[in-house]
Amino acid sequence: MRYRRLGRTELTVSTIGVGTWQFGGEWGKDFSQGEVDAILGRAHDLGINLVDTAECYGDHLSEELVGKAIARNRDKWVVATKFGHRYHGLHERTQEWSAQEVTEQLERSLRALGTDYIDVYQFHSGGDEVFDQDELWEALRGQVQAGKIRHLGISIGSNANVYQTDRALEVGASVIQLVYSRLDREPEHEVLASCERQDLGVLAREALAGGLLSGKYAPGTRFTDPADTRSRRPEEHIQQRLAEVERIRRDDVPPGTNMAAWALAWCLRPPVVTAVIPGSKSVEQLESNAAAADLDLARDLRK
Numbered sequence: 001m002r003y004r005r006l007g008r009t010e011l012t013v014s015t016i017g018v019g020t021w022q023f024g025g026e027w028g029k030d031f032s033q034g035e036v037d038a039i040l041g042r043a044h045d046l047g048i049n050l051v052d053t054a055e056c057y058g059d060h061l062s063e064e065l066v067g068k069a070i071a072r073n074r075d076k077w078v079v080a081t082k083f084g085h086r087y088h089g090l091h092e093r094t095q096e097w098s099a100q101e102v103t104e105q106l107e108r109s110l111r112a113l114g115t116d117y118i119d120v121y122q123f124h125s126g127g128d129e130v131f132d133q134d135e136l137w138e139a140l141r142g143q144v145q146a147g148k149i150r151h152l153g154i155s156i157g158s159n160a161n162v163y164q165t166d167r168a169l170e171v172g173a174s175v176i177q178l179v180y181s182r183l184d185r186e187p188e189h190e191v192l193a194s195c196e197r198q199d200l201g202v203l204a205r206e207a208l209a210g211g212l213l214s215g216k217y218a219p220g221t222r223f224t225d226p227a228d229t230r231s232r233r234p235e236e237h238i239q240q241r242l243a244e245v246e247r248i249r250r251d252d253v254p255p256g257t258n259m260a261a262w263a264l265a266w267c268l269r270p271p272v273v274t275a276v277i278p279g280s281k282s283v284e285q286l287e288s289n290a291a292a293a294d295l296d297l298a299r300d301l302r303k
Contacts, residue, residue: 001047002293004274006078007201008174009151011119013078015268016290017050017277018043019205023065024057026091029281033068040069042283046290050078052177052203052277053113054124055105056085056093060112067113074115080175080203081109082124082155091232097130099139106143120175121149123164125157131164137171144172151175155205159186165194173200180204180273182213182248182266183241196272207267207276208260212238212245215259219243257295260285264292 002015018040023031040051051070053062063081070077083105085093096105110116121140123131130136131154143149153175154164165176176195180187184206195202208214210230219242223230230238253262264276280286 001290004271005201006120006151006175006274007195008199009120009201011078011151011201013050013201013275014048014293015275016048016264016293017052017203017275018048018286019277019279020051020053020062020066021057022279022281023053023062024087025061026057027279027281031065033065035282036065037069038283039280039286040066042286043280043290044070044073044076046287047293048290049076050080050203050275050277052080052205054082054085055109056082056087056124059087060108061087063109063112064114067115071114078119079113079115080120080122080153080177081113081118082122083109084124084126084130090226095126095130097126097133097136099133099135102136103139103143106148110148117148117150119150120153121151122153122155122175122177123173124155127157128161128163131167131171141172153177153201153203156191159184159191160189162190162194165191165200166198168200169198175201175203177203177205177277179206180267181207181209182252182263183209183244188270192270192272201274202272204267204273204276207264208278209241209245209263212241213248213259213263215245215249217242217245219246258288258291260288261292261295264289265295268292 003012006013053066083102086096152173154173155177156164159179178187253259267276278289
């Protein structure tokens with residue numbers, strides 16, 4: 001496993017983390033505690049120390065599963081979670097952004113995770129109008145001083161949201177989470193440069209583009225399970241992306257290289273990207289993702 005400094009924080013994290021949206025039941029599968037224990041246990045064995053979850057992956061369900069899985073070695077993990085939403089059922093959310101609501105969310109997350117501190121607590125894809133709340137950020141900085149949060153972060157909802165990224169240090173945030181993949185390169189235009197200027201840690205989510213870059217799906221594949229979040233995306237868009245994935249597989253991925261590992265390693269080429277946080281539905285997928293740490297595409301491009 002490879003490790004990088006998470007921006008201006010004192011944290012060192014594995015370049016491959018574990019995303020856990022799937023544990024909330026919105027990717028076509030319900031997970032038992034035993035399955036989550038196995039995935040995170042194997043992740044720990046492979047040197048992974050970063051796990052990312054959220055308040056609305058289920059009603060704190062993902063957090064609860066993660067918390068129980070890492071309870072015996074909590075101090076070995078960097079736990080990132082998020083705030084701003086309340087889960088009300090499959091793909092249903094309400095927005096909760098006031099200082100009081102977020103403070104209450106924080107307490108629920110701490111209980112679900114079974115911990116007394118969160119390493120990175122992230123603003124979860126909110127608009128600029130709720131981002132611009134001095135009272136909210138003042139309350140969160142108070143929770144940092146109280147020791148319940150180690151670092152604040154911003155999970156930007158739009159890959160082009162340089163407004164929130166540029167104001168990270170103003171609100172006390174030191175980590176940016178964004179969508180970045182071989183299919184989604186928008187952050188390269190402005191956001192990554194802003195992160196580099198401010199020495200912010202960068203977590204890349206959806207690095208496998210919702211699994212499309214895993215290499216498992218050929219053009220024509222349709223996602224019809226209503227419990228699978230991909231079924232909610234326009235069919236034409238899915239098919240366009242699958243066609244592009246096929247071109248990438250043919251023209252860019254070296255023969256014999258696992259496409260999922262290649263796609264994750266591709267995101268790690270820019271030094272400003274600290275880690276990728278792909279989800280895993282099984283130990284086998286986790287092992288495939290972890291193999292990306294063995295690839296150094298930045299080195300290969302320098303040849």
